[in-house]
Amino acid sequence: MKPSKLREMTVEELRQKENELRKELLHLRIQKATGDIQNPNRLRQVKRDIARVLTIITEKQKVS
Numbered sequence: 001m002k003p004s005k006l007r008e009m010t011v012e013e014l015r016q017k018e019n020e021l022r023k024e025l026l027h028l029r030i031q032k033a034t035g036d037i038q039n040p041n042r043l044r045q046v047k048r049d050i051a052r053v054l055t056i057i058t059e060k061q062k063v064s
Helices: 005-009 010-034 041-063
Strands: none
Touching: 005 041, 010 041
């Protein structure tokens, strides 16, 4: 996910996005544990997206 799109979102929307990404990460970890994962690179991508969302939430909180 592009940071520019994330910066357009409100803090509430960002928190919802974070929750969605965390659920996806949980499902990917379960798939990895069972050996059923189809795209292992997606794990890394989701972790980075969570970090981006958290960084932008922090930026927005410092401004307000």
